[in-house]
Amino acid sequence: MGKQPYKIILMRKTKILRILFLIIPALVFLIVFYSCRLRQLNSADIDPYYITGSKENQETLRNMFVLLENERPGSEEQFTVIREIINNYVRQKEYPRLINFLTSRVNRDPRDPYNTYYLYIIATAYMQ
Numbered sequence: 001m002g003k004q005p006y007k008i009i010l011m012r013k014t015k016i017l018r019i020l021f022l023i024i025p026a027l028v029f030l031i032v033f034y035s036c037r038l039r040q041l042n043s044a045d046i047d048p049y050y051i052t053g054s055k056e057n058q059e060t061l062r063n064m065f066v067l068l069e070n071e072r073p074g075s076e077e078q079f080t081v082i083r084e085i086i087n088n089y090v091r092q093k094e095y096p097r098l099i100n101f102l103t104s105r106v107n108r109d110p111r112d113p114y115n116t117y118y119l120y121i122i123a124t125a126y127m128q
Helices: 002-043 056-072 076-091 095-108 117-128
Strands: none
Touching: 056 076, 076 095, 076 117, 095 117
């Protein structure tokens, strides 16, 4: 009967160690994963020239450019993000930035199926 409490204590310690060996690696994995993801979002190759306006608007543009980098070139999703960036610049009347942004898009990817639309927007912006 004297050995019984030691067995219970030993079993509890063993159980705690098993749980720790499962939880600690999972926590380390999550920390590493989210820090890498955060670094990826922060290191997005965004030209600061294109980030303009109020702080709220700058944050919106940063988010849009991060989304833009993550979308497949020529996809409808990418077109939707670009259209939102266009709308943002038009609301701010930032026509030179809009023209530079779209011209660089057309030059970078001449096979984009939406280039005709981008060229139309560029022409419209020049008339403003």
